[in-house]
Amino acid sequence: MNKLAxxxxxxxxxxxxxxxxxxxxLLPTIxxxxxxxxxxxxxxxxxxGLENFKTFLSEPSLNIGFKNTLIYAVVTSGLKxxxxxxxxxxxxxxxxxxxxxRSMIFFPTLLSTIAVGIAFTMMMHxxxxxINIVLSGLGIVGPDWLGDTDIALLSVALVDVWKGVGMxxxxxxxxxxxxxQDYYEALKIDGGNAWHNFKSIIxxxxxxxxxxxxxxSFIGGLRSFDLIWTMTKGGPGFxxxxxxxxxxxxYQAGFFGLSTAGNVILFILVSALAFPLYSYLNKKEVDL
Amino acid sequence: xxxxxxxxxxxxxxxxxxxxxxxxxxxSKEETTSDGGKSSATETVxxxxxxxxxxxxxxxxxxxxxxxxxxxxxxxxxPGGAEGDNIIKTRxxxxxxxxxxxxxxxxxxxxxxxxxxxxxxxxEPFMESIMDDYKAAVSANGKVFGIPGTPTNAGGWLYNxxxxxxxxxxxxxxxxxxxxxxxxxxxxxxxxxxxxxxxTWTSQVIVLADNYNVLQENPTFAxxxxxxxxKIATTPAALRSFEKLEEVFKKGYLNKEFLATGYDAGxxxxxxxxxxxxxxxxxxxxxLATTYPDKMQDIGVFAQPxxxxxxxxxxxxxxxxxxxxxxxxxxxxxKKFLEFYVSQEGVTIYSSxxxxxxxxxxxxxxxxxxxYPAVKDMIQYFDAGNNxxxxxxxxxxxxxxLEQITTQVGSGISSAKEGAExxxxxxxxxxxxxxxxxx
Numbered sequence: 001m002n003k004l005a006x007x008x009x010x011x012x013x014x015x016x017x018x019x020x021x022x023x024x025x026l027l028p029t030i031x032x033x034x035x036x037x038x039x040x041x042x043x044x045x046x047x048x049g050l051e052n053f054k055t056f057l058s059e060p061s062l063n064i065g066f067k068n069t070l071i072y073a074v075v076t077s078g079l080k081x082x083x084x085x086x087x088x089x090x091x092x093x094x095x096x097x098x099x100x101x102r103s104m105i106f107f108p109t110l111l112s113t114i115a116v117g118i119a120f121t122m123m124m125h126x127x128x129x130x131i132n133i134v135l136s137g138l139g140i141v142g143p144d145w146l147g148d149t150d151i152a153l154l155s156v157a158l159v160d161v162w163k164g165v166g167m168x169x170x171x172x173x174x175x176x177x178x179x180x181q182d183y184y185e186a187l188k189i190d191g192g193n194a195w196h197n198f199k200s201i202i203x204x205x206x207x208x209x210x211x212x213x214x215x216x217s218f219i220g221g222l223r224s225f226d227l228i229w230t231m232t233k234g235g236p237g238f239x240x241x242x243x244x245x246x247x248x249x250x251y252q253a254g255f256f257g258l259s260t261a262g263n264v265i266l267f268i269l270v271s272a273l274a275f276p277l278y279s280y281l282n283k284k285e286v287d288l
Numbered sequence: 289x290x291x292x293x294x295x296x297x298x299x300x301x302x303x304x305x306x307x308x309x310x311x312x313x314x315x316s317k318e319e320t321t322s323d324g325g326k327s328s329a330t331e332t333v334x335x336x337x338x339x340x341x342x343x344x345x346x347x348x349x350x351x352x353x354x355x356x357x358x359x360x361x362x363x364x365x366x367p368g369g370a371e372g373d374n375i376i377k378t379r380x381x382x383x384x385x386x387x388x389x390x391x392x393x394x395x396x397x398x399x400x401x402x403x404x405x406x407x408x409x410x411x412e413p414f415m416e417s418i419m420d421d422y423k424a425a426v427s428a429n430g431k432v433f434g435i436p437g438t439p440t441n442a443g444g445w446l447y448n449x450x451x452x453x454x455x456x457x458x459x460x461x462x463x464x465x466x467x468x469x470x471x472x473x474x475x476x477x478x479x480x481x482x483x484x485x486x487x488t489w490t491s492q493v494i495v496l497a498d499n500y501n502v503l504q505e506n507p508t509f510a511x512x513x514x515x516x517x518x519k520i521a522t523t524p525a526a527l528r529s530f531e532k533l534e535e536v537f538k539k540g541y542l543n544k545e546f547l548a549t550g551y552d553a554g555x556x557x558x559x560x561x562x563x564x565x566x567x568x569x570x571x572x573x574x575x576l577a578t579t580y581p582d583k584m585q586d587i588g589v590f591a592q593p594x595x596x597x598x599x600x601x602x603x604x605x606x607x608x609x610x611x612x613x614x615x616x617x618x619x620x621x622x623k624k625f626l627e628f629y630v631s632q633e634g635v636t637i638y639s640s641x642x643x644x645x646x647x648x649x650x651x652x653x654x655x656x657x658x659x660y661p662a663v664k665d666m667i668q669y670f671d672a673g674n675n676x677x678x679x680x681x682x683x684x685x686x687x688x689x690l691e692q693i694t695t696q697v698g699s700g701i702s703s704a705k706e707g708a709e710x711x712x713x714x715x716x717x718x719x720x721x722x723x724x725x726x727x
Contacts, residue, residue, distance in 0.1 A: 238692055
């Protein structure tokens, strides 16, 4: 089989994709590893070893940044899994309006993150925002969603969940739909109810879907940038800074070597968390 | 057979990547410095300006200059910000620069190595009328390289004169008087100090506009700060700037939602008289004039007061400059243009197109009588000689996180002392990146 393939197709077919991959992915990756160890002004550079990493790690706002990044990733991926699973179960049943509700849930995924960020920033305004106007109509004094340093990060995380839960739901629906009917029939014969259905069939057998959602949303949360930058710019002060927004600020200030070092650190962090998580989750998968 | 094919593949991939790199490097510049079609007697001077600058006033000066001289001035535009800086650096390095160059004064000029790239203007007669403070912001090693391209701006407290009249207040001469005014305004149910920290840069103004007062206490602070001999947290006068910001928050003088309020909303509050004070840089007058032209008579400005009535002066933001490329073939024509630009005639033409938002950094020129009242307020400080440049025009050191730190201090997340210490660390990082001596 292998020999036949070798004879039929030449490796030159790989060239177009290979060039694109090399020029836009491998080359920049290798270059950034190099430039993270330099003092770099775009036109000029000087090798300074690990100095940039030292400076970046002693960044005063970085402690907050690490903590916030983890909180953000855990909260967003956790909520997306739970809500996505519940919605997935609900929307894979035989409701009449299922198509309509599915598209409602999926719709936010299609919007531009920047537009979502701007819209929610306005809706979360402490006195003129629609959220607090509605709350005050119900007799509740709404908090300053983005100005209160204790809850600002969670407010942004909630918007992220609102926007991302549609994708998670779709993945769950696909996973649940692929479970063969036989299992449900067997359970029915054994006299199981809806709860058993959920606990003993849907949860274990939609594991691949769940793992995909966890991994995707966790990595997405770790390197999240656009939403937080549109809504708070890491503020008030440094209270909602994520690692990615700290890196961006270094870049803005013209510290190119330093921000590249930050990106290398982020790359290592994402890999160090995502790979073990991935292999742990894969071990728990069962065959259908 | 298979193996040889594989060996060929790697160099092929590499060489095609290289080709792609070369092609990307060769993108042609769109340049039109042609003087084709014109009579050979006409000299053409090219002029590179960033696309953020309002060109109306400059173009009007050029039109008049071309009428009077047999010289044509052609404007080329470039992007602003860091991208523009890189274009300037690259074009200077490759000897491909226009004859005239528009660039910021102060620390951003030093980054261009002016001695090597620009013509020394210190001996030119038209430079005698340029303000000394401005010359200092465009000098290196005793040589002066540029003329001011726009009027100056100042950092201070914009205030609503109607509110002041209503409550019977007078312009404060000390910080204590200012706080007393704030208390009365607050009692009257109005916002004493407008805070617009949603646009974080606006949170820096109280700290930056205090530089006149800092220099009055420590005349050598800028040099010591650059040389890493003075820190903000341990210099009482400099720390005082952060304390002033903290005090405004602690006494509750800011509008309730200052973290969710932006720059434009702040201008509206000031124009409507809903807020009495807005610590701001005077370029805001141009924005105010566009949106609220009928309210301009109500807006005034005063310098951020110090703790003593004897020391009262304005902190000034120096305008961008026009410089002559050292490798230009039209240096004399370019000098002629600069001479016209800073003459009374040039200033009058400029002001007729763009009402000035501050005095010109040129001595002896008159601004039109109908300038905004706020500009008249500013001129008083200039005439009395009570003004000093902002720190960023005296020192290349400015930490990039200042606006986040001032947001923290100004909203009570951290104290003035903590903020100052944090900023000292931020500054240290920047100085190291710039490769300054002593850090």
